[in-house]
Amino acid sequence: MTSVTIKDVARVAQVSVATVSRALNGHGNVAEEVRRRVLAAANELRYTPHAAARSLSSRRTQTLGVVLPDLHGEFFSELVRGIDQVAREHRLHLLVSSYHGHPEEQGAALRAMRGRVDGLLVMSPFVAAPGPLAEELAPTLPTVLINTQHATAGVISLGVDNYGGAVAMVEHLVASGHRRIAFIAGPSDNFDAHERLRGYRDALHRLLPDAEEWVLPGDFDEASGHQAGLEILGSKQRPDAVFAANDMMALGCLFVFAQGGVDVPGEIALAGFDDIPLARYVHPTLTTMRVNIAELGARAARLLLIQIAGEALPDEGRAALRPELIVRASSASVESKRS
Amino acid sequence: MTSVTIKDVARVAQVSVATVSRALNGHGNVAEEVRRRVLAAANELRYTPHAAARSLSSRRTQTLGVVLPDLHGEFFSELVRGIDQVAREHRLHLLVSSYHGHPEEQGAALRAMRGRVDGLLVMSPFVAAPGPLAEELAPTLPTVLINTQHATAGVISLGVDNYGGAVAMVEHLVASGHRRIAFIAGPSDNFDAHERLRGYRDALHRLLPDAEEWVLPGDFDEASGHQAGLEILGSKQRPDAVFAANDMMALGCLFVFAQGGVDVPGEIALAGFDDIPLARYVHPTLTTMRVNIAELGARAARLLLIQIAGEALPDEGRAALRPELIVRASSASVESKRS
DNA sequence: CTGAAAGCGCTTACAG
DNA sequence: CTGAAAGCGCTTACAG
Numbered sequence: 282m283t284s285v286t287i288k289d290v291a292r293v294a295q296v297s298v299a300t301v302s303r304a305l306n307g308h309g310n311v312a313e314e315v316r317r318r319v320l321a322a323a324n325e326l327r328y329t330p331h332a333a334a335r336s337l338s339s340r341r342t343q344t345l346g347v348v349l350p351d352l353h354g355e356f357f358s359e360l361v362r363g364i365d366q367v368a369r370e371h372r373l374h375l376l377v378s379s380y381h382g383h384p385e386e387q388g389a390a391l392r393a394m395r396g397r398v399d400g401l402l403v404m405s406p407f408v409a410a411p412g413p414l415a416e417e418l419a420p421t422l423p424t425v426l427i428n429t430q431h432a433t434a435g436v437i438s439l440g441v442d443n444y445g446g447a448v449a450m451v452e453h454l455v456a457s458g459h460r461r462i463a464f465i466a467g468p469s470d471n472f473d474a475h476e477r478l479r480g481y482r483d484a485l486h487r488l489l490p491d492a493e494e495w496v497l498p499g500d501f502d503e504a505s506g507h508q509a510g511l512e513i514l515g516s517k518q519r520p521d522a523v524f525a526a527n528d529m530m531a532l533g534c535l536f537v538f539a540q541g542g543v544d545v546p547g548e549i550a551l552a553g554f555d556d557i558p559l560a561r562y563v564h565p566t567l568t569t570m571r572v573n574i575a576e577l578g579a580r581a582a583r584l585l586l587i588q589i590a591g592e593a594l595p596d597e598g599r600a601a602l603r604p605e606l607i608v609r610a611s612s613a614s615v616e617s618k619r620s
Numbered sequence: 621m622t623s624v625t626i627k628d629v630a631r632v633a634q635v636s637v638a639t640v641s642r643a644l645n646g647h648g649n650v651a652e653e654v655r656r657r658v659l660a661a662a663n664e665l666r667y668t669p670h671a672a673a674r675s676l677s678s679r680r681t682q683t684l685g686v687v688l689p690d691l692h693g694e695f696f697s698e699l700v701r702g703i704d705q706v707a708r709e710h711r712l713h714l715l716v717s718s719y720h721g722h723p724e725e726q727g728a729a730l731r732a733m734r735g736r737v738d739g740l741l742v743m744s745p746f747v748a749a750p751g752p753l754a755e756e757l758a759p760t761l762p763t764v765l766i767n768t769q770h771a772t773a774g775v776i777s778l779g780v781d782n783y784g785g786a787v788a789m790v791e792h793l794v795a796s797g798h799r800r801i802a803f804i805a806g807p808s809d810n811f812d813a814h815e816r817l818r819g820y821r822d823a824l825h826r827l828l829p830d831a832e833e834w835v836l837p838g839d840f841d842e843a844s845g846h847q848a849g850l851e852i853l854g855s856k857q858r859p860d861a862v863f864a865a866n867d868m869m870a871l872g873c874l875f876v877f878a879q880g881g882v883d884v885p886g887e888i889a890l891a892g893f894d895d896i897p898l899a900r901y902v903h904p905t906l907t908t909m910r911v912n913i914a915e916l917g918a919r920a921a922r923l924l925l926i927q928i929a930g931e932a933l934p935d936e937g938r939a940a941l942r943p944e945l946i947v948r949a950s951s952a953s954v955e956s957k958r959s
Numbered sequence: 960c961t962g963a964a965a966g967c968g969c970t971t972a973c974a975g
Numbered sequence: 976c977t978g979a980a981a982g983c984g985c986t987t988a989c990a991g
Contacts, residue, residue, distance in 0.1 A: 284734065286967095286968055286969085287968065287969060297977065297978045298970095298978090299970080299971080299977070299978060299979080299980095300977060300978075302969070302970055302971085303970090303971095303976095303977090306970085310977085311976070311977085312976055315976080315977085329731045329732070329734040329735075330735070331734060331967085331969070332736040333671075333673075333681065333967085333969090334672075334676050334969040334970090334983090335735075335968080335970075336672035336969090336983090337670070337672040337676055337967090337969070337970090337982095337983045337985085338969045338970040338971080339969075339970055339971090339983085342672065344736075352697065352704050353701060354697070355694070358693070358694070358697030361691060362691040362692060365716075369718075369720065374715055374732070374736070375716050375717070376713055376714070376715050377700075377704075377714050378713060378714070379708075381708065392668045393668070393671075393713070395668045395670060396668075396670035396671035396672045396673065396984085397671040397672070397683075558898065559897065559898055559901055562871070562898055562901060562902055563901055625983095625985085626984065627984080635961080635962085636961070636963075637962090637984090637985080638961075638962060638964095638986080639960085639961060641985070641987085649960060649961085650960070650961085651961085669984080669985070670983085670984050670985070672983085672984080672985090673967090673983070673984030673986090674984075674985055675967090675985090676967045676969085676983090676986090677966075677984080677987080678967085678985075678987090735968085
């Protein structure tokens with residue numbers, strides 16, 4: 282791996298390394314003819330600057346760090362795709378790191394980014410333990426938090442309006458004639474799940490003051506939706522609508538209903554959250570809230586770039602992303618069915 | 621961002637920076653008491669080594685580069701997940717880069733990795749243009765190619781046995797009693813697609829010497845499967861089985877069949893390739909070849925690590941991954957249906 | 960076991 | 976416009 286360095290280029294172009302550096306970085310103050318000679322030499326030698334050396338002296342890495350809780354599933358791939366899009370426009374690299382669901386390793390992941398990145402995009406969906414995160418982040422790098430509860434002082438964060446989305450879904454279900462609406466919750470230590478539950482509760486109490494809330498436990502996985510579905514089928518008085526905190530659980534529930542011969546939405550309407558690709562393929566197709574995850578990633582990346590550049594942060598672009606209600610067959614209105 | 625350096629630690633611990641470096645890197649030849657003092661100082665100052673500086677002097681980056689054609693979809697997220705798993709076990713970072721479907725930018729992406737990574741995992745599914753890739757790779761870094769046609773001299777590559785998988789699927793369809801088997805092809809410039817088509821052809825000619833091959837064009841997207849489905853429905857003599865080069869096209873085809881009132885598998889059996897999550901959720905559930913993409917990524921990463929370590933490459937672990945036949949409802953045998 | 964020094968490959972004031 | 980030199984923060988022979 283004996284690679285060619287700036288010295289080799291300097292020798293071939295018959296100039297100093299300083300001039301090579303200036304010419305290659307487009308620093309204006311280089312004679313046109315000299316610049317051409319340098320470019321030619323660099324080209325001939327297939328020279329590529331050594332990134333670590335450049336970073337060390339310029340204090341810039343041209344890299345964005347992305348720290349995620351996990352790498353599983355569509356959410357993260359979409360998020361990374363959105364970030365990558367922006368990074369690419371700015372010719373920046375992406376260093377991704379996941380702490381595989383071990384929040385306690387998050388700190389190590391963050392620290393390891395020192396000297397590798399110019400800024401950090403970190404997603405920390407855990408409800409608990411804001412301390413370590415804030416502590417780790419404080420003295421370090423420009424950072425944007427994604428989907429976190431912790432509006433740590435001085436650290437920008439960006440997220441999805443899960444609360445508003447859940448409210449909108451309950452409004453839709455109520456408007457469709459449903460009165461007894463059950464909710465399948467997500468993991469209790471997850472902030473998104475927490476917000477969706479809060480939206481369900483608030484909207485229910487506001488729109489149907491007499492209705493009782495009915496919350497079934499879940500963990501965002503299909504199996505827990507399945508479990509909740511069984512419980513619902515076994516209950517004395519069934520709900521006329523079930524709102525799951527995410528699509529995967531809605532799907533798990535849907536299968537139980539299908540096996541149990543329950544007509545969806547005839548007997549029980551069903552709704553999810555996320556709009557995963559599957560949602561439009563199942564039968565009946567699933568009503569849900571669409572969240573544009575790639576857009577979330579892209580916006581977060583843009584906020585980070587602004588911060589790195591030391592510019593003032595615009596107000597627009599900092600607001601939480603609003604999910605969009607997607608009405609499909611699983612939540613047809615009670616009226617229309619009865620007629 | 622005034623960060624603490626090795627000098628600060630040295631001062632606090634009252635030793636030289638050399639000793640700090642040795643103590644922190646676990647170099648044995650440090651007095652136990654001194655080591656403790658250094659560790660304590662580092663801890664107290666919350667010191668984290670500057671990665672670029674370390675890379676520059678040690679010639680190691682502790683980072684693996686991943687160069688992908690794209691970041692869209694489950695294939696890539698699974699691949700990255702598998703790679704990440706192995707990287708993590710070895711405390712390595714992942715620098716990901718996609719050239720967004722512009723093969724001509726692949727070279728730039730590869731070059732930009734210099735000084736940033738210890739090795740490269742590159743996926744280049746294009747049938748054409750082996751030249752640039754080989755040229756770019758030649759003098760550079762330890763590399764493992766994923767799913768490429770180009771068994772470039774001296775560069776390891778690892779892939780999926782697409783040919784064998786396609787053969788196995790045709791064998792299954794024939795064994796199930798199907799005789800007139802159409803194939804929906806993938807993009808002509810894609811190596812995976814190319815191999816699957818070749819498998820279909822070879823198996824068909826071998827098992828059903830009198831049968832004519834029937835290849836419909838496609839591009840791996842659902843819409844092209846849809847298109848192919850329409851063409852099939854409009855044909856004078858319909859096939860009794862359709863084998864799509866991937867699941868998404870099979871799904872597109874399935875919808876046309878469903879809309880056209882075609883009984884699957886009663887009138888026409890259907891099979892795909894990949895076993896995407898959707899495959900088990902559609903109706904009827906889709907017969908397909910399962911490819912363990914995360915495993916592909918993990919294996920490729922392991923091969924790369926072996927190469928970086930300068931060790932001899934084992935024969936096992938270099939063989940292409942064999943896809944697994946997953947028989948579902950969409951390809952029930954003709955016999956069983958007629959009875 | 961420990962330190963002084965060279966060196967990794969760049970960039971960037973500082974002179975000229 | 977150009978070059979010599981210092982410096983970025985580490986690691987690693989080389990002495991002792």
